[in-house]
Amino acid sequence: MREEHRQTLVHTARDMLARLDNNTIDLAPDILSLAASLYSDQSRFEQENMQLFRRVPLMLAASCELPEPGHYKALEVAGVPVLLVRSADGQARAFLNSCTHRGSQLAEGCGKAARFTCPYHGWTFNNTGQLLGVASQASYGDVNKAELGLVSLPALESAGLIWVVLNPASTLDIHSFLHGVDGLLAGFDLEHWQPYHQCTLPGANWKLAFDAHMDFYHLPVLHRDTFGPTISNLAQYYFHGPHQRLGLMSANSVEQDGLHSLRGLPEQEWPTNALLFGEWIVFPNVSLNCFVAGERIMVISQVIPGDTPDSSLTIQTYLTENKPDADSEPKVRELVDFIQRVVGEEDLPMSRKQQVALSSGLLPQVQFGRNEVGLQTYYHWLEQALAAADDAELNQLFSAAEPLSA
Ligand code: FES
Numbered sequence: 001m002r003e004e005h006r007q008t009l010v011h012t013a014r015d016m017l018a019r020l021d022n023n024t025i026d027l028a029p030d031i032l033s034l035a036a037s038l039y040s041d042q043s044r045f046e047q048e049n050m051q052l053f054r055r056v057p058l059m060l061a062a063s064c065e066l067p068e069p070g071h072y073k074a075l076e077v078a079g080v081p082v083l084l085v086r087s088a089d090g091q092a093r094a095f096l097n098s099c100t101h102r103g104s105q106l107a108e109g110c111g112k113a114a115r116f117t118c119p120y121h122g123w124t125f126n127n128t129g130q131l132l133g134v135a136s137q138a139s140y141g142d143v144n145k146a147e148l149g150l151v152s153l154p155a156l157e158s159a160g161l162i163w164v165v166l167n168p169a170s171t172l173d174i175h176s177f178l179h180g181v182d183g184l185l186a187g188f189d190l191e192h193w194q195p196y197h198q199c200t201l202p203g204a205n206w207k208l209a210f211d212a213h214m215d216f217y218h219l220p221v222l223h224r225d226t227f228g229p230t231i232s233n234l235a236q237y238y239f240h241g242p243h244q245r246l247g248l249m250s251a252n253s254v255e256q257d258g259l260h261s262l263r264g265l266p267e268q269e270w271p272t273n274a275l276l277f278g279e280w281i282v283f284p285n286v287s288l289n290c291f292v293a294g295e296r297i298m299v300i301s302q303v304i305p306g307d308t309p310d311s312s313l314t315i316q317t318y319l320t321e322n323k324p325d326a327d328s329e330p331k332v333r334e335l336v337d338f339i340q341r342v343v344g345e346e347d348l349p350m351s352r353k354q355q356v357a358l359s360s361g362l363l364p365q366v367q368f369g370r371n372e373v374g375l376q377t378y379y380h381w382l383e384q385a386l387a388a389a390d391d392a393e394l395n396q397l398f399s400a401a402e403p404l405s406a
């Protein structure tokens, strides 16, 4: 990783260690109240799909899900069917997963293919999106194949992750949106990891499902039977543009990489693994959380809005740094089952219970405490991104160090 990024991580670790000693976190100046309709209103939901999910870069896959030329992954986000492919030249590309004849989807799930044959009338495309063949061309009529390639979506692969903008005409600057967070995440070297497991878990409104990832306040209460009642409920938040990192303010059984192991070591010897400790939030809907259980395990959670304001899907992708062997496999499996249970049986059922009350319209507001400064900041970015008139304003927003004032 680049020296400037290492220095940022060292600075954060130094700050975390000092905070662990005196158990202090930065607090927001005030408690924040937001309208509860945020989680149930249909027009707000549509605005989020169009103004957020269809405009800002979304982290849609880990590079190791498409390890070789020909690998593809199809998924649907905010009403857009997306086809991610690794082309013959090794580049990750994104297309609308839609045949240019009459729109049929070309692929589902994941796999490897040299070309895509449309399941409807049989047109074929290669994995750089070119139209190769029109079925029964003689009777179909003349086609300018160069004009009927797949609709290409802007994509960027960095730090072993793939970002896509669901707008072919986007002028958004993905680098300024990332604000260097990809340079920090590069420390994980994720392009050399491998997929271990993937699952999809249903939840309520996507923000209810996602904001639990930025909330450590609930850990010892909701997760008293899994993480235990003595886990700290304090997070120190570090901001990188709209993205953030959470450090848990105590050592405990779920501490990922032993920040304490840095004590007594000169800073230039601090290992990158320990410097990356904590949870990473990639705006607007992805969290990355690294655990150690037999192997280093990365849990990537993508929260995708459902078809209605009160539903979402959380896609959990588990990567391991090394392929588990006979010794590590049971520990990896146990951790994966544990995280799946915590989110699937504790967090997401909670989101569905919140949803019923919020959708009733009888609770006017929800509250975010001074300790929940990460959530307060996240919602501020969200409002700013929704309010931006166009990509030019979004570029201005994301290239500024702080969210522009309203
Ligand atoms: S819709 Fe694809 S070949 Fe007709």
Ligand SMILES: [Fe+2]
Pocket (backbone or CB within 6 Å): 212, 218, 219, 222, 223, 347
């Ligand atoms: Fe939780």
